[in-house]
Amino acid sequence: MSSERKRVRKAVLPVAGLGTRFLPATKAQPKEMLPVVDKPLIQYAVEECIASGIESIIFVTGRRKNAIEDHFDSAPELERFLEEKGKSHQADMVREISGGLHFSYTRQSEAQGLGHAVFCARELVGDEPFAVLLGDVIMDGAVPATRSLMDIWDATGQGAIAVEEVEKARVHLYGIVAATHGNQPRWGDQLLRVNDLVEKPPADKAPSNLGVTGRYVLPPEIFEYLETLEAGAGGEIQLTDALKELAKGPGLWAHIYEGKTHDAGDKLGFLKATVEFALKNPKLGPDFRQYLRELKL
Numbered sequence: 026m027s028s029e030r031k032r033v034r035k036a037v038l039p040v041a042g043l044g045t046r047f048l049p050a051t052k053a054q055p056k057e058m059l060p061v062v063d064k065p066l067i068q069y070a071v072e073e074c075i076a077s078g079i080e081s082i083i084f085v086t087g088r089r090k091n092a093i094e095d096h097f098d099s100a101p102e103l104e105r106f107l108e109e110k111g112k113s114h115q116a117d118m119v120r121e122i123s124g125g126l127h128f129s130y131t132r133q134s135e136a137q138g139l140g141h142a143v144f145c146a147r148e149l150v151g152d153e154p155f156a157v158l159l160g161d162v163i164m165d166g167a168v169p170a171t172r173s174l175m176d177i178w179d180a181t182g183q184g185a186i187a188v189e190e191v192e193k194a195r196v197h198l199y200g201i202v203a204a205t206h207g208n209q210p211r212w213g214d215q216l217l218r219v220n221d222l223v224e225k226p227p228a229d230k231a232p233s234n235l236g237v238t239g240r241y242v243l244p245p246e247i248f249e250y251l252e253t254l255e256a257g258a259g260g261e262i263q264l265t266d267a268l269k270e271l272a273k274g275p276g277l278w279a280h281i282y283e284g285k286t287h288d289a290g291d292k293l294g295f296l297k298a299t300v301e302f303a304l305k306n307p308k309l310g311p312d313f314r315q316y317l318r319e320l321k322l
């Protein structure tokens with residue numbers, strides 16, 4: 026690794042979306058705060074950042090998202106109350122939510138797309154590489170997905186995105202990559218060179234079935250591409266279109282994540298994630314498994 030190469034220290038989490046796929050639950054509360062078992066959805070992405078060695082989180086937020094700020098802020102009254110009641114275990118749990126990370130917030134005033142949301146973070150990111158995590162995707166595995174991408178950055182000095190094979194019927198919901206073998210022995214077949222990307226193509230026009238899952242490590246040059254972009258698919262400024270420029274210029278890797286990806290961004294995906302995390306939960310898992318058996322589906 027070159028001594029000049031900057032480390033990835035910051036992560037951008039876009040949370041300004043209106044959560045329309047979750048209505049009516051999201052009429053008055055942010056989608057990101059819906060609990061998956063015992064933690065709000067967004068906490069899974071923050072925990073991935075903590076486990077990856079990220080130091081600072083930038084939320085790109087919007088109206089009616091204050092609950093997210095409160096959740097990651099300290100809560101002295103609550104902590105004191107719990108301590109006084111002898112519930113120090115719960116007090117510790119509340120204290121540890123932020124994991125010692127630094128949090129900052131910037132607003133995306135209008136829903137102009139993911140590319141625009143990331144662009145809103147440019148001043149807080151500055152001139153250094155950074156990660157992007159989409160909070161409605163939970164990536165669960167031995168090595169955190171963001172850490173895997175940071176390792177690729179450290180070794181190559183180029184951006185990297187997580188991808189995985191998606192069913193043909195779901196191809197139109199993803200950014201899809203055209204990629205070839207990466208020829209990087211350390212990663213073998215898991216690392217691909219991105220040649221092109223298309224945002225949400227119809228299945229018969231897609232260059233492959235490799236979908237972009239929602240984890241990115243990007244160089245600061247991405248902001249230059251985002252700045253000049255015209256609206257793309259769905260009339261929005263698409264991060265995928267800027268990634269395409271990055272792939273054609275400085276270069277971009279696609280990493281096939283070894284762990285499991287839960288797309289909790291719609292009701293069915295959310296239910297599946299809830300069931301799987303409940304089964305894995307040390308306290309709830311055994312009883313919940315027994316309950317599912319008794320349902321005799």
Ligand code: G1P
Binds near residue numbers: 199225238290
């Ligand atoms: C976004 C991205 C898309 C990516 C997807 C992953 O779309 O634009 O490229 O594949 O996230 O979840 P969204 O799901 O926000 O419409």
